[in-house]
Every structure is written in C-alpha cells, then in structure tokens.
Amino acid sequence: MTVLSLSKALNEGMRKAMEDDPKVLIMGEDVGKLGGVFRVTDGLQKDFGEDRVIDTPLAESGIIGTAIGLALRGYRPVCEIQFDGFVFPAADQIITQLAKMPMRSLGAIKLPVVVRIPCGGGIGAVEHHSESPEAYFTHTAGLRVVACANPADAYSMIQQAIQSDDPVIFFEPKRRYWEKGEVDTTSTDWWTPLDRARVVRPGTDATLLCYGPMVKTCLEAAKAAEEDGRDLEVVDLRSLNPLDTPVVLDSARRTGRVVVVHEAPVNNGFGAELAARITEQCFYHLESPVLRVGGFSTPYPPSKLEEHYLPDLDRVLDAVDRAFGY
Amino acid sequence: MTVDASRGAEAPPELVQLLTPEGERVQHPDYDIDLTPEEVRSLYRDLVLVRRVDLEAVALQRQGELGIWASLLGQEAAQIGSGRALTDADMAFPTYREHGVAWCRDVDPLKLLGLFRGVNHGGWDPKEHNFHLYTIVIGSQTLHAVGYAMGIQRDDATAATIAYFGDGATSQGDVNESFIWASVFNAPIVFFCQNNQWAISEPLEKQTRIPLYRRASGFGFPGVRVDGNDVFACLAVTRAALKNAREGQGPTMIEAFTYRMGAHTSADDPTRYRVASELEAWKLKDPIERVKSYMFKNELADQAFIDEIEAEAEQLGADLRARCLAMPDPEPLAMFEHVYSEPHALIDEERAQYAAYLEGFER
Numbered sequence: 124m125t126v127l128s129l130s131k132a133l134n135e136g137m138r139k140a141m142e143d144d145p146k147v148l149i150m151g152e153d154v155g156k157l158g159g160v161f162r163v164t165d166g167l168q169k170d171f172g173e174d175r176v177i178d179t180p181l182a183e184s185g186i187i188g189t190a191i192g193l194a195l196r197g198y199r200p201v202c203e204i205q206f207d208g209f210v211f212p213a214a215d216q217i218i219t220q221l222a223k224m225p226m227r228s229l230g231a232i233k234l235p236v237v238v239r240i241p242c243g244g245g246i247g248a249v250e251h252h253s254e255s256p257e258a259y260f261t262h263t264a265g266l267r268v269v270a271c272a273n274p275a276d277a278y279s280m281i282q283q284a285i286q287s288d289d290p291v292i293f294f295e296p297k298r299r300y301w302e303k304g305e306v307d308t309t310s311t312d313w314w315t316p317l318d319r320a321r322v323v324r325p326g327t328d329a330t331l332l333c334y335g336p337m338v339k340t341c342l343e344a345a346k347a348a349e350e351d352g353r354d355l356e357v358v359d360l361r362s363l364n365p366l367d368t369p370v371v372l373d374s375a376r377r378t379g380r381v382v383v384v385h386e387a388p389v390n391n392g393f394g395a396e397l398a399a400r401i402t403e404q405c406f407y408h409l410e411s412p413v414l415r416v417g418g419f420s421t422p423y424p425p426s427k428l429e430e431h432y433l434p435d436l437d438r439v440l441d442a443v444d445r446a447f448g449y
Numbered sequence: 450m451t452v453d454a455s456r457g458a459e460a461p462p463e464l465v466q467l468l469t470p471e472g473e474r475v476q477h478p479d480y481d482i483d484l485t486p487e488e489v490r491s492l493y494r495d496l497v498l499v500r501r502v503d504l505e506a507v508a509l510q511r512q513g514e515l516g517i518w519a520s521l522l523g524q525e526a527a528q529i530g531s532g533r534a535l536t537d538a539d540m541a542f543p544t545y546r547e548h549g550v551a552w553c554r555d556v557d558p559l560k561l562l563g564l565f566r567g568v569n570h571g572g573w574d575p576k577e578h579n580f581h582l583y584t585i586v587i588g589s590q591t592l593h594a595v596g597y598a599m600g601i602q603r604d605d606a607t608a609a610t611i612a613y614f615g616d617g618a619t620s621q622g623d624v625n626e627s628f629i630w631a632s633v634f635n636a637p638i639v640f641f642c643q644n645n646q647w648a649i650s651e652p653l654e655k656q657t658r659i660p661l662y663r664r665a666s667g668f669g670f671p672g673v674r675v676d677g678n679d680v681f682a683c684l685a686v687t688r689a690a691l692k693n694a695r696e697g698q699g700p701t702m703i704e705a706f707t708y709r710m711g712a713h714t715s716a717d718d719p720t721r722y723r724v725a726s727e728l729e730a731w732k733l734k735d736p737i738e739r740v741k742s743y744m745f746k747n748e749l750a751d752q753a754f755i756d757e758i759e760a761e762a763e764q765l766g767a768d769l770r771a772r773c774l775a776m777p778d779p780e781p782l783a784m785f786e787h788v789y790s791e792p793h794a795l796i797d798e799e800r801a802q803y804a805a806y807l808e809g810f811e812r
Binding site: 152153155156157158160178179180181182184185208209211212247248249250251252390419420421422424425426427428429431432438441 | 516517545564565566567568569570585586587617618620621622623648649650651655656716717721722778779781783784785788795796799803806809
C-alpha cells in the first residue's frame with residue numbers, strides 16, 4: 124500500500140498506462156514542462172518525452188479535434204482541459220464529433236480518447252473555474268462519463284478510462300486533489316469495473332447518492348447523522364453514464380428514502396435523472412420523494428458566496444430531515 | 450529529420466520604437482508623436498501609478514485578501530500607451546490583465562480587486578467607462594469587440610473598438626474567427642495583442658512559427674509590431690490604428706512585444722519553466738525607467754517631480770488597501786440577483802427557499 128494524494132494517484136495511473144501502452148499520449152495546455160496547473164501530469168514529459176506529453180497551442184477545440192485525429196491513427200490521447208469552464212470551446216468537437224463518429228462508422232472507428240476535466244468549486248477561484256458541467260455530457264449519447272472521488276479510484280479509474288475503447292469524460296474533483304489515501308499499485312485485483320457504483324458506507328435509513336467532490340461531504344453528513352440516530356447509506360456513483368442502476372435501485376428499495384447530492388444546479392441536473400429512474404422503478408418502496416441537493420439556478424457565484432451555493436453537511440442533513448418528514 | 454526553420458519565414462520582424470530602453474528618442478518613418486512635457490509627465494504618472502496598484506494587489510493576494518491576482522508587471526507601457534490613445538467614444542474589450550487600460554478608462558482599481566477578491570464577477574458598468582468586463586475564457590472577447598464595432602459601423606458613429614488579447618489567445622478559434630469577421634465587414638477595430646512571450650508555461654513557439662503581427666496579412670488587414678515597453682510607440686501606433694478604424698479604413702492588428710515580468714497569476718510558479726536570465730534581460734527594457742531617463746535627459750522633470758509621483762503612488766496604494774479591506778462581503782441572496790432581466794419563477798422560488806433555510810439558523 125502506498126499513500127498518495129488524489130492528484131498524485133492520477134499521475135501514477137497515467138504513468139502506468141503510458142508504460143503499459145506506447146500509444147498513450149498526454150495532451151493539453153501546460154501539461155508538459157509545468158506538469159499542469161494542478162501538477163497532475165508532473166514529471167511525465169521529462170520521462171516520456173515531448174512526443175508523448177504534448178504542450179498544445181492554447182485552443183481547447185484544437186486539443187479535442189486533434190486528439191480525435193490521433194485516435195483515428197491508433198493513439199490513445201488523454202486530454203487535459205485546464206478548468207471545467209474551459210471545456211465549452213471544445214464542446215463542438217466533443218458532442219458532434221467525438222461522441223458520434225464511432226456509431227456513424229458502424230463500429231469501424233473506435234475513439235479511445237479521455238477528456239480529463241478538473242471540476243467543481245470550493246477553491247476560491249474566479250469565474251469559469253468552479254463549474255460542474257457533467258449534465259451536458261451525460262446528455263450526450265456516445266460518451267462515457269465518470270467521476271473519481273478518492274485516490275484509489277483516481278489511480279484505477281484513469282487507467283480503465285484509458286483502456287476503454289470509448290471516449291470517456293473523466294471528472295476530477297479539484298478541491299480533493301490534495302487529499303490522501305491508500306492505493307495498492309501492485310495489483311489490479313481490487314479494481315472496481317469502471318461502470319460500477321460503490322456503496323462506500325452501508326446504511327439502513329436513507330441513501331445519499333453522490334459522486335466526485337460530494338462523496339466526502341456525504342460521508343461527513345452520514346457520520347453527523349449518526350448522532351441523530353440515523354443510519355445513512357452513501358453510494359458513490361463513480362460512473363454517471365452508464366449509470367450502475369442495480370446498485371442505485373437496490374439501495375433505494377432497502378432504505379426507502381433517497382437524497383441526491385451534487386454541486387451542479389439542481390434544475391435539469393443529473394439528480395433529475397436519478398430521481399426519475401428511482402421513482403419509476405422503486406415507487407412502492409419509497410417512503411418519501413427523492414430529494415435533491417445541489418447548486419442553485421444561478422451562474423456559479425463569486426467565491427465569497429460559494430459556501431452558500433455548494434451543498435455542505437448542513438444542507439445535506441436538512442434534506443435528510445425533509446425526507447424523514449414525509 | 451531536421452526541420453528547415455526558415456520555411457514559411459520572411460524578413461526579420463520590424464519593431465516600431467520611439468524611445469529606446471536607455472531613454473533616447475528615435476524617429477520612425479511611419480509613426481511619430483509630438484508630446485508636450487506635460488503629456489510626457491502624465492504618461493509617466495500613469496505608468497508609476499498602475500504599477501503601484503498592481504504591487505498592492507500582489508501583496509493583498511499574498512496576505513489572503515484576494516483569491517488570486519493576474520499581475521500586469523512589465524506590460525504597463527503597452528496598456529497605458531494604447532489606453533491613452535482611446536477617445537471617450539471608443540470601446541475597449543479587455544482580458545483579465547488590463548488593469549492599466551482600466552485605469553485609463555477611469556475604472557476605480559477597487560472594482561478590479563472586487564473580482565479577484567471574489568465579491569463579484571465584474572463590478573463596473575461597461576457603458577459608463579466604455580470598458581467592457583474582464584473576460585477570463587481566453588479570446589472570447591475578440592468576437593464581442595468585432596460585433597460591437599459592426600454596431601458602430603451601422604450607427605455611422607465616429608468611434609472604434611479595441612480588443613485586447615495575448616499571444617496564447619491567437620491560437621483560439623474565436624480569435625481567428627474575429628479576424629475573419631473584422632476583415633470581411635471592414636469593422637472599425639484594433640486588435641491589440643500583448644505578446645508577453647508566455648501563455649502560463651508555454652513559450653511563444655508553442656503558438657506560432659511566424660511573428661504574430663504577420664498573421665494579419667493573411668486575414669487581409671495590416672499588422673504592426675511595436676515595442677510594447679515603449680509607451681510613446683504604443684501610443685503613436687494605437688492612435689494611428691484607431692484613427693484608421695474610425696475613418697472607415699478597417700482593422701489593424703498591433704502586436705505589442707513585451708514581457709510578463711511576474712507569474713501568470715499568483716497561483717503560478719514561473720521558476721518551473723523559465724530561466725532567470727530572461728527576466729534579467731527584460732528588466733533592462735523596463736517601461737518606466739526609460740521614460741524617467743528621457744525626462745531627466747531633456748529636463749522635462751526633476752527629482753522633486755519623481756518624488757511627488759512616488760508619494761502619490763504610496764497614497765494610492767495605502768488607500769486601495771484600506772478600501773479593499775473594508776469591502777463588504779456580498780449578501781448571500783445577492784447571487785439570485787440579475788440572473789435574468791425579467792422576473793423568473795424558479796429563481797424567485799429558490800431565493801425564497803434559501804432565505805427560509807438561512808433564517809432557520811438564526812432562530
């Protein structure tokens with residue numbers, strides 16, 4: 124077992140993937156000499172060279188568009204989008220090209236492109252640096268969308284994403300980059316398949332569904348709820364598309380109360396999909412409606428207000444209280 | 450395989466310079482400027498004061514009073530020269546580093562700090578200053594600037610727009626599209642590119658193989674490279690380009706050749722990717738020192754004047770600091786304001802719910 128930060132775990136995961144497969148490339152703005160603004164690619168250019176770790180021109184559409192071309196030629200590009208809010212210049216290439224080309228080719232084309240996106244708020248940044256754009260991508264057929272929440276998953280999931288023959292949008296919770304955890308880098312036996320959710324805290328009274336940065340928040344909320352005598356289950360979804368429906372539905376049926384927590388706005392957020400599916404398939408097991416906690420229907424606010432915008436322990440527990448009020 | 454570096458290259462770039470780093474006035478056949486002693490002293494004052502604003506902001510960030518700060522250190526002449534070329538009717542579209550241009554447009558520096566302190570996303574009325582909000586996503590504002598210029602054209606107004614961007618931005622699709630739009634519509638715009646040599650950690654050669662100003666000719670309008678640390682040259686060249694734009698002659702691209710003396714932002718560590726000797730070389734081309742030398746050599750100012758400006762700068766810095774520390778945090782419910790111009794049921798509902806939630810803690 125090694126103790127790694129989430130950032131370092133991603134770094135080690137990419138390093139392993141590059142060692143295992145010479146076709147794996149890293150590309151993005153400042154990923155080379157600087158090692159990325161969050162240092163996630165630190166040292167990789169030094170060890171693998173400028174042909175494999177590419178400092179690209181400053182153009183996100185260009186990064187994804189050329190990654191598609193490299194993938195057509197047999198490479199496996201891992202693209203870094205520097206911040207969540209900067210993915211939109213690349214939205215056309217991701218949504219109209221990357222997501223759809225394999226199907227248009229009737230399977231002749233595979234596009235094993237990974238798009239890494241540091242996501243979420245809580246770091247006191249200026250605008251466009253704290254967003255949670257996952258719903259735009261879960262709404263786009265053809266993209267796998269995943270989010271890691273801890274160092275061990277970061278290490279394994281980035282390698283699984285690179286190994287996947289599908290395009291993968293890979294969300295990294297930027298405010299958790301420096302949190303440490305144990306990672307077994309000597310074996311893959313413990314790896315959870317990329318498209319599976321995981322019950323990270325079993326419970327009996329209500330289920331918290333979460334992913335990425337909110338997993339830690341939900342675990343803290345579950346711990347606090349113990350004092351109220353409530354035993355909360357926390358499910359880290361890990362994969363948003365495809366959704367691991369059996370794990371989600373099983374938990375909902377067992378506890379009868381579900382609260383979805385994400386940083387993205389509630390309105391038309393990924394939680395709406397969860398609520399709808401659970402309601403459709405577990406209606407008679409539910410003790411209360413599926414409740415959602417998330418950002419408001421406003422642009423991400425200035426950082427002085429982000430503590431109000433971001434779901435925290437109190438807001439999660441408030442929703443749990445409401446769920447028990449039915 | 451060796452790459453023929455001369456492929457695609459032309460004659461070495463020309464640099465418009467009117468004031469050498471040593472403070473010597475030089476002539477240029479196409480650009481000249483006749484400045485009164487008062488105007489020279491005024492430019493010097495601008496340069497010193499905006500540097501002081503920047504230094505204070507850097508200090509405030511280090512002390513935790515700002516979340517982040519993007520320093521303009523080294524780029525004062527490019528910003529003051531171009532900013533002072535603008536008339537009131539002209540419109541400027543900045544990046545997030547144009548603190549010197551903001552100064553020329555009478556935007557209170559405190560309002561710049563508000564954005565970096567996380568109090569708001571902008572904070573000034575662009576219409577009041579003809580200075581648009583800062584744009585953080587690289588290059589997006591260049592298209593807005595062209596659209597605004599097309600509006601000026603349709604209004605038959607005597608005005609121009611100026612779009613600021615950096616060397617990194619020239620790789621963005623939006624910026625290249627803005628060049629095409631401006632060219633095709635003959636829009637009254639000046640593209641003012643501050644080539645500060647670095648896009649965070651990436652040196653210029655990651656963005657281009659030719660001098661940036663030469664990009665313009667491919668789009669169908671003139672480009673000129675100016676010494677970005679020479680406030681006289683930046684003023685003269687921008688003034689001429691704006692005049693051409695106002696008179697219906699269409700766009701010009703100005704590449705102000707300068708240097709980012711500080712980090713990209715306070716979150717950056719340039720020692721990881723560039724050598725100290727480069728910084729030392731550029732220090733010799735300081736935009737302020739050369740004006741000071743010129744004034745002394747030509748007896749346009751004495752030490753008393755320099756001291757007076759220094760004192761004014763100190764006062765400005767102290768005042769800015771005090772006002773920054775006194776800046777109130779926004780009210781939580783402020784985030785629901787201005788999302789839409791007209792009433793919006795969902796926002797109203799969420800605001801009411803959150804207000805009730807907050808009240809629950811007060812009881």
